[in-house]
Amino acid sequence: MPGGSEPLISQQWQPVPGAPAAQIYPFIRKIDTLSSDSCLIQTPDIILLIDPGGFPEQAENLVRITEELRKETDRPVFVILTHAHIDHFSGTVDIPAFAHTGVFVFAVQEAGAAVLESGDGKMTQADLLGQAIRPFPIGLPLVTAERAGAAGIPVSLAFSNGAEVTITRGETPGGLAWERIGFGTGPVLDVYHTPGHSPDSICLQVGGLLFIGDVLFAANPGIAGLCGWDQSALICSLDGIESLLSSGTVEVVLPGHGRVIAAADAKRMFASIRSDARALENIAELNRERAIETAAFAEECMEQVNELFTIMAGRLYYVTYVMEELGEDDIAEEVSRLIKGDAIDELLEVFRSFADEHHKGGGVSIHLALKAGQVIGKLQRSFDGPELSRIIDPALVQRAARLLSDYTTMLRGFCPPRERAECELIGHLESLVTGLSVPACSDSDLLASDDDDSTFTRLLLNRIGMQPLLSDVTFTFSAGEKSLVVAIDHDEFKDLVTYILEDLVGIGADAITLTIHRDNDCALITLRGTGCTASDAAKTEGGFLGRLSDRAGGTLTSVTAGTEREYSIRIPGLI
């Protein structure tokens, strides 16, 4: 049986390190947002059920185990919530044992008690997760304002389940409000108030075990900004918890979700969380409306990500193919390692399956948004941007990276200001399309490099990998004015025009005409492809390109008729 500083085993009784009279039965789940981990602790005096979770079957199982323990030795039971988020307790709401027997007394920090007794859908996150919540009574509010005035003086309380407890209030050296609860002669429970993830978040210590609720995830995209989240309180709490971890009394840390962590590892993780939390100033609240908006952007974004990554992987495979044809197998092998195509395909497939299930089952927006965040985080680690940019079009790689970053920014709740700057549109567009028309490496550069093997190889890869987008089409540029100055976001505008040109080339246009002229106080840019092989309508208004155009500073429309497709970008406010 494990003990001491060894990891705890899920669903097995084992001694509590540092408290030999106590035993622990952890119920550790794979991390998700539906249900927390749970834990039972028994001492000769008491049974503690920490965070019964979001699933009725999880809570029922814990009730069954508790009843077996009480048959052996009848003891009072306290259900302690590390905070009043619905994934930590909603599994109990329809189980009669919790509501009617009087055996289970719920305990949560005072602010959480108010939330649960009033059935607050926002603070419990029930609204965000599309769930209903009914009020229920809290027998033991923890770390109360009332007891703050009696620091150091033990207060005795008696409960319906027969428990008699003694609570002593204090403050830790790290500045956390703290209560020590004695249940009899056995080990005590220390409760530390650690707001930030929620106002009522607490950490619990029994012997060498520290239960930390969800503070480990409090700075994560899609978690930071939840209703009740507080950046400055979180940073103070993190400082206080780090101080506890440094005190030497904690051996194992139990997060509210996922596996247990050794105290030394947790300390390193807390330093990183604090750094993340410090960067989260002025983020928007993550409520139901923002979750819906983020989920919609997630799906648009993933559609584009799917296309861009498939094209990037395809370009690399193409380069690999050509190098193999040239007998340069080593270089081909090296190039093929620059992108993890299979891993990327699998990630994209994971999101698609999730999104399909989400739409079939009427899923909750925040789950889709978080799934996209998880997949995008892994995609960001699956390719080496700078190395790829040496072989395939850097603009393609930058666009993919920017798309991933834009989504993470939105999920985090940041609202970056639109970076619009004055731009002479005609010169800007001429420069852009010139870059898309000529090879990145000219014939003369390639020929001049044949004395140096490594330079020749680099330029050859460059030449093969960077095929100019407009090389196979008849391209016409026509400007009705000499100069048109507008305010746009340069990067977004460049991406918009590139996406449009890629679309026209991709649907087989044999000729593309770009015209730009003044239309009252607007600049009007028209990109028309003719000889296209496709006839289905382009997605513009309200879609990904529409939003991109809006961010760039313009309005996008499109018309598809027969073998022609025309995009129009109208940019107001000629300067």
Place this chain on the structure above:
Amino acid sequence: MEITTATRDGAIILSISGRIDTATAPTLEQAINKAIDGGNRKILLNFSAVTYISSGGLRVLLATAKKLKQPGDKYALCNLVTEVHKILKLAGFTTIFSIYPSEGEALAGW
């Protein structure tokens, strides 16, 4: 993904429907290899009902191109939907094998 096989004008035509992704790309590769191993050196892939191709699918298309490069070999794709055509075009694959609007044009033109 479903694959039906037909013979026309001395060529094997594999008509594919559905998604060519991580799960289905190996099945496509097996079907193509079976045709080549059976002595067929003229392979036409009809993509009229292919709605999506992943990078794994692109790799199968390239692997086939490598196998069919002897004099007299023929390898082409036809009837691509817009999204798939766009991926192949932008990945640069249209310089490796030909893409035709229809089976008839492929068989007449390759």
